[in-house]
Amino acid sequence: MGGPESFTLRYASTKLFFGEGSVKGLAKYLSKHSLVAVVTGRSSAKVSGALDDVLDVIKEIGTNYFVVSGVPPNPWASSADDVAERIWREGADAVVAIGGGSVIDTAKVAAAIVAGGGKATDYVTFRRRVKSTLPLYAVNLTHGTGSEVDRYAVLTIDGTGEKRGASITYPVVGVDDPKYAVTLPRDHTIYTSLDALYHAYEASTAKDLSSPYVTLLSKEAIARIKEWLSTAVADPKNIEARGWLLYASMLAGIAIDTSSTHVIHGVEHALSGINPKLPHGAGLAIVGPELIKHTHKASPAKSAEVLRALNPKLRPTPDDAMKAAETVREFQSSVGFDRKLSDYGFSRDDIREVLNLIFGPLKYLWDRVTPFKLSKELIREVLEESL
Ligand SMILES: [Fe+2]
Structure with a gap:
């Protein structure tokens, strides 16, 4: 491949898989779960090819899944509440976020809500501390966010324009594949x-x-x-x-x-x-x-x-x-x-x-x-x- 050679590294509690085909690193982890929620934005997961690659991995290991799409850029706290509700209702035990910072951050907060209750606003305004989250896997599609290796999430509080960031959770696994960025x-x-x-x-x-x-x-x-x-x-x-x-x-x-x-x-x-x-x-x-x-x-x-x-x-x-x-x-x-x-x-x-x-x-x-x-x-x- 062009660019840096493929590698893996561990930073904080995240294992990062970097390079072409690195999505395959998810297989070992996702096979431990019985129902995986795949969270995406409006189109980039599909257009980049990442959604198909992730679904191929999930199908190969025989884990059940469902897709929650439509997370907007500069997402609202209510976007994370909606995603959390869907994940909770369906009973998923893990979350795979495929997107840039907006999608990964929304999925982080949703994973915290499903495990610990409350609303997204509670977490990003520090009214509620994160005690645990559903395991969160991040397939990153942009060369900007860093959210695939850091613990932060940024959401805007509905109605007030307060764009708040808070420490939520590190992804269990981050995936950085340059081929998803060419689109x-x-x-x-x-x-x-x-x-x-x-x-x-x-x-x-x-x-x-x-x-x-x-x-x-x-x-x-x-x-x-x-x-x-x-x-x-x-x-x-x-x-x-x-x-x-x-x-x-x-x-x-x-x-x-x-x-x-x-x-x-x-x-x-x-x-x-x-x-x-x-x-x-x-x-x-x-x-x-x-x-x-x-x-x-x-x-x-x-x-x-x-x-x-x-x-x-x-x-x-x-x-x-x-x-x-x-x-x-x-x-x-x-x-x-x-x-x-x-x-x-x-x-x-x-x-x-x-x-x-x-x-x-x-x-x-x-x-x-x-x-x-x-x-x-x-x-x-x-x-x-x-x-
Ligand atoms: Fe930034």
Whole structure:
């Protein structure tokens, strides 16, 4: 195959199978279950070929299954409640999620609800702790999320626009097969890769949580994204490019799981919570460079160390803060990213609502981990420049 050689690794309580044909790694695990719920989005599981591959594995081992499809992008808490109800009603004893972050995250929360009761909102607002979950298997279809190796799930609370993330469960098994990513549309090829880039950047600059280990993962992730994203955009079927981008997003997933995201994800969660049509990676890339400027100013050594993969001349000094922002902006436009918030219908009138979310219910996302002091004025400026 192109890209990294096939391998398996164990991270936390997840066994990851990486490479072409890695879905076969599920057989040994799924044969222990009597009824498996297969959870998918609207079309990517089918289009990518992953659904057929998973069903072939399940049929070969003779386990019963049913499919729950239709999980939307930027999923609501009620999406997870609906999936949980179906799984509970049918009596499944395991869940296989096939999709990107939206599907895997929804399935994680549904697996917690089936085992422990309650509603999705209880779990993502920390009103209810996860004690156990149904075993969750994650077949990842995008090179952005990292959810196939991390313990987090992100859902939007219905009606309020609060996009909340919480630690739910590690998948028992994660599957990363680059061939499923070749059908990712052009825009999502860019958005998901930039999501992984911001995971790496934020994890390595998060206050008190970064470490040389996280920096090592993040540097490698950003270097691979720099090396291969333009190839994947120009030649979507290039399996080598997809393989390295998938590898990068997996490393960045471990980086955020070990460390944390901070202000860029904090601001983005407010934006795509209010407007679910804004793809997560696009929201990050719109506000990211300006927030990187402030991050670099506050934490120049860590910021420069990972961004040097994009610009070897970047210096680890606060003076280069503007250059750090420019470095990321230029990389984004070199791969064809040119969106603004107004392209998704945002206007000046929305800024107050966005600020209320960031400095209200979403404060926990950035409060203790952002390496500089946030003010409403600073974020207002960033949002105004992003319109
Ligand atoms: Fe993300």
